[in-house]
Amino acid sequence: MTKRTSKPVRLIGKGMPRVDADGKVRGTTRYLNDIDYKGIWHGVVVRSPVPRGILRAIVPGPAFAGDNLVLATAKDIPGENVVHMHDRTMPLLAEIGGEIRYRGEPVAVVAAATPEQAAAAARDVRIEVDELPPLLTLDEAVAIFKSAPGKLDTMKEQTIVKGDLAQGFTAADDVVEAEYWAGHQEQLYLENQGLVVFPQKDGSILSEGSIQCPYFPVHELNDPLKLPPEKIRVRQTPIGGAFGGKEDYPTMLTGYAALPALKSGKPVKITYERNEDILFTPKRHPVWVRFKTGFKKDGTLTAIECDYILDGGAYLTISDVVMYRGILHCALAYRCDNVVIRGKVARTNSFPCGAFRGFGAPQAIWGIESHMDAIAARLGKTPHEYRLQVHARPGDVTPTGQTLSDENGSTACLKLALKRSDFARKLRQASRGKLRKGQKKFVGVGLSFFAHGSAFTGDGEAKFKAKGRVELARLEDGKPGINIRVSSTEMGQGVHTIFTQIAADALSLDAARIRFPMADTGLVPNSGPTVASRTTMVVGNVVYRAALDLKNQIESFAALRFFKGAPAELRGSRLLSKGARPVSFETAAKAMLAEIGSASGFFEFLLPADIRWDQATFKGDSYPGYSWSANVAEIEIDPLTCELEVKRVTAIVDIGRVINPVTATGQVEGGLTQALGYAVMEKIGTGKNGLYDAARLQTYIIPTALDVPEYDVKFVEYPYSFAPPGAKGLGELPMDGLAPAIANAIEAAIGRRLRQIPLTPEAIFAALHPAQGGTP
Amino acid sequence: MKITEKIDVRFPRTLAEALRLQAGEQTRGKLLAGGTDLMVQWAAGVPAPERATSVWNLPELSAIEMAPDAIEIGAGVTHAFLRDCVQIRRHLPALVAAAATVGAAQIQSRGTLGGNAANASPAGDTAPALLVTGGSVVLASLSGRREVPLDRFWIDYRKIDARPDEIIVAFRLPPKGRAKERFRKIGTRRAQAISKVMAASRILVEKGRIVSAAIALGSVAPTPVRLAQVEAFLVGKKLSPKLIDEAEQLAQATVAPIADIRSSAEYRRWASGRLVRDALEHL
Known part of the structure; x- marks a missing residue:
């Protein structure tokens, strides 16, 4: 006899294995460069040889005499030569007579039948430029700001x-x-940038590749390509890491490939080798941030004044929003009634900076979390007691005037981090520049505490209205199942898995019947870009509600079709109705597909009606929700060589409801490792020639497995109740606060404050041995 | 097409055959051992040759012979083999320690002692440890064999005392005997790291007095270097904290490193002395 009850599906909160693990572990997942496209041409970007000047001529050489190749310049741009981005100032390709603003600025694109032919032809283009003096670095910009703002x-x-x-x-x-100060940071995704643009018979284009935000090219290239959004289709291939690096840049790459594709009528593929990828794609913005803080004898903060200047590079692209997020995180985590924060994006003649996990917040938190230790030291308080005293908690009002709800686990993060790391005891034992008997190394421990705003800034989500669909479909095995249709992209963070969990729970359906096809703007509604720590919280809620919508439809259909109108419930992959034999999901769904043809649930994201935000004054609710974290770094410094070793990191994290504790822990540990690189070794500057000076894996140093410390990651859950299942942002938070925790630990170890990352042995040496001189 | 697919790589079975192939060549860059340096350089834009001669797995380059006065290590011996070789560790501990810091496990399995020496980078991990042995390089060509003392082998930045037709076949390295050896590398990270500064030393102390001293540094000059002045200063003196202070300062005064992407000149100068201190504090 069939059982009359079924257990509901409960996957949320469980460590379900990654749905994409099998292909990625076995190597069967086909990334862009694994796909054997037939009959495509290969594009190579021709770049400016100088950082600044007036472009006089583009002279193709003898290599262009033959067939099977094409040269596209600004003259071949069908529409207006401007990429939308955020201020409509950046040309797709530099114009003759126009100003070159950075070394490597694209001036032409060559495409040919083989990569070798394209590369040879690209080398055979002479670029004539009347050079102008460039301003290459943030140092120079800040010097100007200090002398003549x-x-x-x-x-x-x-x-x-x-x-x-x-x-x-x-x-x-x-x-x-x-x-x-902080410098550039390269995302260094495993898979380099790349895509193919297929020109279509109707004049439209299809761009397929490693693209983090499929809808960006759809809405950013309409003017230059003279194509409406519906004529730019973007299809995602599996992404081998992105970290923001494939957020804004693939729009440019789509534009570069589209020009020779439209001119030649051939599909054009552009992929970068590592060297070109590091040299000519966006990085994290360098920052200069100055804090001036007033406080009472008891520690109460009475004034926070902050100047926050980002090096935006040669064009704004998306740097305004990076700066907004930065200034919103400069004084977010502490109680203070009087605050002024002035943010600026400086223009330099360097490659335009772009999105990178954290998006302005790591730079802000690097400053304020170093500075909080400095205030505590002046007051004679310990850094942890001082933070316990002045940190923001529910009921407090942020610099923009937002009252923190009781869904903020700030205090819990701070207290648990101190407890689990045994912070107070370890701080008492810190070396302060003096070795104890028997000690060979300076030891130190440092704390940082911070929040990260989840989702778009201000009323961004309210205006954007993320859309998502969950549809009933016949799967590849011929049996019915579910397709999740959103534009969120899997780039290693696990979204395909956690959305499967969310849809499975909402529908109460076996996860094995749920699919998450790669995003294709021809098929998925615009649920927004996969950025801003918004995906689980915002789009996860959209998937949840769309799945509930579909569940209702299935239940209504089943009630009529199988249960004579009596109410039915989809539960544990079966449709149940009181007193009747259960009907399997398969039977019900098959019948539904046969009779109705299709069915789908849809939802458009809503924010609470009382959200207020004034973009002009930056007053109001700057984010719908906040994730919180406290990091403790334990370090050793070898007095012999000034080498630093990070031994152990404790990270306590409030990301609301944890959908998948295994993938979440992985994301925190991965983010901490990326933050470790930012903090202690990743160093890349702009050389006098305008090029990045560490453009290979030999010179751009990121942590290896041996550099990774012991991690202690724990979650405290303060769910965002407005958007079930109640997640808050996770992606960026682990990147935000490790650098200042390490700098604070260095001060505890050697009694010196370092104010510039990366915190290299050279910098520690310069601080400890000023007489021997040295620049960090 | 990959760069290496465009190169006509010849695989001789014997040293004699390799020497014949190399006899007419005008450059040494065509000798390919593990490829861990050359393939990276070619990928980074250094022009690749039309043809190359592989010396990988040549039997004559793979042997290790132990004699009382010298251990002869074939140029084709890999870092991984050295790293795991207990018999060699006893006699040449600095070299074994250095081999263990080359790149990472994959590079160590492919990279060879001869290749590391031939690449002639001032940051070559095994060079300082080779230098402090006071040993020599054995070169072969169709016109015969010759030995070049290691301290005259690296003659300038990426230049070695070897003709294009000569193949490095082995290293003749006197064992440390009763002396103590030490190796320490300050890298950019804990694996897959090129050194900012590194030091190897072989120092013999008897009854508190330094009898002999060999100290070599990497990454502080156009070639790996012996610190002859510091060595001369130390020999015959009694080991004391003051002596160590003075040796550290002398080393710092002696070296003239440059700044590059990996480190600053000032740090390298300072760390050079610190590593001399480290050697003397571990006797």
């Missing part, structure tokens, strides 16, 4: 004001002021 070339500015800063400083008993 009005002369700084800024592409965007924004200020946050809370209370009365002057009054705050008047009320202060003491003031601490300091500057902090």
Whole structure:
């Protein structure tokens, strides 16, 4: 006899294995360069040989005499030569007579039947430029800002004001002021950038490749390609890592490949080798940030004044939003009534910076979390007791005037991190520049504490209205199942798995019947880009509600078709109705597909109606929800060589409801490792020639397995109740706060404060042995 | 097409055959052992040759012979083999320690002692440890064999005392005897790292007095270097904290490193002395 009850599906909160694991572990997943495209041409970008100047001529050489190749320049741009991005200033290709603004700025694209022919032809293009003096680095820009602030070339500015800063400083008993610097960081995804653009018979294009945000090219290239959004289709191939690096840049790459593709009528593929990828794709923005803070004898912060300047590179692209996120995180985690934060994006003649996990927040948190230790030291308080005293908690008001709800686990993160790491005891034992008897190394421990705003800034999500569909379909085995249709992309973070879990729970259906096809803008509604730590919280909620919608439809259909109108419930992959034999999902779904043809649930994301945000004044609710974290870094420094070893990192994390604790832990550990590289070794600057100076894996140093410390990662759950299942953002948070925790640990170990990352042996040497000189 | 697919690589079975193939060549860059340096250089844009001669797995280059006065290690011996070889560790511990810091396990399995020496990078991990043995390089060509003392082998930045027709066949390295050896590398990270500075030393102390001292550094000059002044200063002196301080300062005064992508000149100068201190503190 068939059982009359079924257990509901409960996958949320469980460590379900990654649905994409099999192919990735066995190597059967086919990335762009594994796909054998027939009859395609290969594109090579021809770039400016100088960082600044007026483009006079593009002269193709004898290599262009033959057939089977094409040269596309700005003259071949069908429409207006401008990529939308955020300010419509950046040309797709430099124009004759126009200004070249960075070394490597694309001036032409060559495509040919073989990569060798294309590369040879690209080398045979002479670029004539009347050179102009460039401004290459943030150092130069900040020097201008300090001497004549009005002369700084800024592409965007924004200020946050809370209370009365002057009054705050008047009320202060003491003031601490300091500057902090950070340089570029390269995302260094395993799979380099690449895509193929197929010109279609109707004049439209299809771009297929390693693209983090499939809808970006659809909406950013309409003017230059003279194509409406529906004529730019983007299909995602499996992504071998992105970290923001494939957020804005594939739009450019689609544009570069589209020009020779449209001109020749051939599909054109552009892929970069590692060297070209490091040299000519966006990096994390360098920052200079200055904090001036006033406080009372008891530690109460009375004033926070902050200048935050990002090196945006030659064009704004998306740097305004990076700067917004940065300034919103400069003073987010602490109580203070009087705050002024001034953000600027400086223009330099370097490659435009772009998205990278954290998106301005790691730079802000590097500054404030170093600075909080400096204030505590001035007060004679320990850094942890001081943070316990002044940290923001439910009921407190942020710099933009948002009241923190009780869904913020700030205190819990801080307290648990201190407890699990035994922070107070280890801090008492820190070396402070003196070796104890028998000790061979300086030891230190450091703390950082921070929040990361989940989802788009301000009312971005309310305006965007992420859309998603969950549809009933015949799967590859001929039996019915579910397709999740959203534009969120799997790039290693596990979204295909956790959305499967969410849909399975919402439908109460076996996860084996759920698929998450690769995003294709021809097939999926726009649920937005996979950025901003928004995917699980926002799009996860869309999937959840769309799945509930579909569940209702299946239940209504089953009630009529199988249960004579009596209510039915889909539960544990079966349709149940009181007193009747259960009907399997397969039977019901087959019948539904046969009779109705198709069925799908749909949802459009909503924010609570009382969300307020004023973009002009930056006042209101800056994010729908906040994730919180506290990091503790334990380090050793060898006095013999100034070498630093990070021994252990404790990370306590509030990301609301944890959908999959295994993938979440992996994401935290991966993010911490990326943050470790940022903190202690990843170093890349702009050389005098305008090129990055560490453009190979031999010179751009990221952590290896041997460099990774012991991690202790624990979650505390304060769910975002408005958007079931209640997740908050996770992706970026682990990248945010390790650098200052390590710098604080270094101070505890050697008694010196380092204000520039990476925290290299050279920097530690320069701090400990100033007489021997040295530049970090 | 991959770069290596365009190169006509010839695989001789014997040293004699390899010497014949190499006899007419005008450059040494066509000698391919493990390929761990050359293939990276070619991929980075250094022009690849039309043809190359592989010396990988040549039996005459793969042997290790132990004699009382010298251990002869074939040029084709890999870092992985050296790393795991207990018999050699007893006699040449610095070399074994150095081999264990080359790249990572994969590179160690492919990279050879001869290749590391021939590449002649000032940051070659095994060079300082070879230098402090006071040994020599054995070169072969159709016109015969000759030995070049290691301290005259690296003559300038990426230049070695070997003709294009000569193949490095072995290293003749006196064992350390009663002396103590030490190797320490300051790298950019804990694996897959090129050194910022590294040091190897072989020092004999008897009754508190330094009888002989060989100290070599990598990554502080156009070639790997012996610190002759520091060695001369140390020999005959009694080991003391003051002596160590003075040796550290002398080493710092002696070297003239440059700044590059991996480190600063000042740090390298300072660390050079620190590594001399490290050697002397571990006697």
